[in-house]
Amino acid sequence: MTSPQRPTFLIEGPASACILGGKSLGWLNCTPLSAAMGIDRSTLGEDRISGCQVRDEIEPSDVVGGTTMSQCAAVAERHGVQVERHTGPNVCTPVYAATQLQAGRGFILQGNTEAIGKANVNHAVWINHSGGGTLGHPTSAMVYDPWSTGPAVWSWSKVLAFAAALHPWGEADKRRLGPGKFYAGIFPDTEPHFHSRYSGIAASPLPSRKTATAPVGRKVNARSGPGTSFSIKRMLPRGTVFMAYQTTRGQRIEGSATWFGDHDGGEWIHSSGLR
Amino acid sequence: MTDELEDGPTLEEAKAAAAVPPETVPGSEDLPEDVRDGEAGDE
Numbered sequence: 007m008t009s010p011q012r013p014t015f016l017i018e019g020p021a022s023a024c025i026l027g028g029k030s031l032g033w034l035n036c037t038p039l040s041a042a043m044g045i046d047r048s049t050l051g052e053d054r055i056s057g058c059q060v061r062d063e064i065e066p067s068d069v070v071g072g073t074t075m076s077q078c079a080a081v082a083e084r085h086g087v088q089v090e091r092h093t094g095p096n097v098c099t100p101v102y103a104a105t106q107l108q109a110g111r112g113f114i115l116q117g118n119t120e121a122i123g124k125a126n127v128n129h130a131v132w133i134n135h136s137g138g139g140t141l142g143h144p145t146s147a148m149v150y151d152p153w154s155t156g157p158a159v160w161s162w163s164k165v166l167a168f169a170a171a172l173h174p175w176g177e178a179d180k181r182r183l184g185p186g187k188f189y190a191g192i193f194p195d196t197e198p199h200f201h202s203r204y205s206g207i208a209a210s211p212l213p214s215r216k217t218a219t220a221p222v223g224r225k226v227n228a229r230s231g232p233g234t235s236f237s238i239k240r241m242l243p244r245g246t247v248f249m250a251y252q253t254t255r256g257q258r259i260e261g262s263a264t265w266f267g268d269h270d271g272g273e274w275i276h277s278s279g280l281r
Numbered sequence: 282m283t284d285e286l287e288d289g290p291t292l293e294e295a296k297a298a299a300a301v302p303p304e305t306v307p308g309s310e311d312l313p314e315d316v317r318d319g320e321a322g323d324e
Contacts, residue, residue, distance in 0.1 A: 018321050033321045072318035092303070094314035102303045108290055109299035116316055127319040137286025141298045144289050153321040159285055174313050187306050189316060197292055 010110065010135040011196050013046035016057050018152035024058035027069040034072045035061055037130040039152040040114040041078035044132055044193045047112050048087045050201060055085075057152070072128070075116060075191050082193070089114075090192040097187040100166055101142035108136055108144065110197030116189035117168035118182070119153070126177050129153060133165065198251075203271025204232050206252030214250040216266065216280040218242035226279035230272065232256025232265035239273050248275060 016039045023032030039057030046054050063081045064073060079089035090106075092098035093116075103113055112134045120126045131151040138145030139162065149160045160168075169190075172183040183189065198212050218226040225241035228248070233256050242248065250266035256274065257263065264277040290298075 019323065034318070036318050036321060072320065074315040074317050076315055093316065094312045095305070095309050097306050097309045097312060098303045099306055105295060105299045105301075108292075108295035110292060110296070111299075116318070119321075124324070127321060128316060129321065130318050135286070136289060138289045141290050141294060146286055148286060172316060174316050176317075177319050183312075187309060187312075195296075 010112075011047050011050055011199050012134055012148075012157070013043040013051070013132070013150065014054060015150055015156050016042055016152055017155070018057070024056075024061055026058070026062055027067065029069040031058070031061060031069060036152050037073045037075060037078045037114065037116075038064075038081075040130045040132040040150070041082050041191075043134075043150050044089075044112060044114060044191070045082050045085050045087050047132075047134060048082075048193045048196060049085075050196060050199055053085055053087075075114065075130075075189065078114070079191050082191075088194060092188060092190045092192065097183075097189055098192075099186060100169065100188055103133075103188045103190050103192065104136060104144055104162070105142045106192050107133060107147070108141065110195040112193050112196075114191040114193075115165070115169055116172050118171035118173055118177075119168070121167040121171035122164060124153075126173070128173055128177055129168075131168070136162070200251035200267075201270050202252060203267065204254045204256065204265075204274070206254045206267045206271055209250045209253050209266065212251060213269070214266075216248050216250050218244055218246040218248060218275070219279055219281045220244045226275055228273040228275050230274070232267070232274045232276075234259075236274070242275070242279075248273075248280060250275075250280070 021030040021032040035057045038060035064077045134148045136144035136147045170185045220226045229236040251269045252267040255263045256265040
């Protein structure tokens, strides 16, 4: 089984990384960067924009200081990506957010970096997927923190501490959000997913576990496309498992035009070669 | 792509659980709607 869709990591800074209205916003864009990664993930990489572009698309224009979940969620929604917002009185529980995450939905999480060894800075990260544990209680998460060098595994305890450290009334106010609440923007479910090629549509079930049915001593061809004019990528002995994520109508062979494709659409096998 | 994280609940189990709508969290009534993020920087 493939792992969840991942966005391209977007790094925060330097200040000149984003100049809008004459203002250097490169260190003030964690939420726009997280939203850009969310849009990337939610569109399976079809819509990749920069954090600066998200910032630029905020309406009305805001080039002063940091941004809010609402501002960035609105930009995502104009890109066709709906965001389930949990802020203010509508905060959600960590268990709810974790369950959504385990079900295939990434989210933007607001917190404060004093809980993770940095200064008192309200901050936002993209939580892409989790691992381990039980429903609502994972043991770890893959976190795309723009104020870092790349995606990293955080223990779920660290995720909880980051969220609880948020200063809802501003960094100068000592009050913290505390445990049991998340300021989160939850993005759409993308799992399971596949990357359609050659007009491939989702296999049912998704994915479908199939095995190669070549006669004894022979092998089934896995080609780069749905037809014999495409190159052979590998040859599967009888009984080899092939996980089919998509189907398409390709070259007709022995009365059938159905071909099965893998997750990325890079390998295709005619229906006569699988069962 | 292999994943560094260990296996957890199945996708099917999680999707069934995720269908339950969120509940209001007690004590959240006075929380501000919008929290603006702060300024990061070189470390």
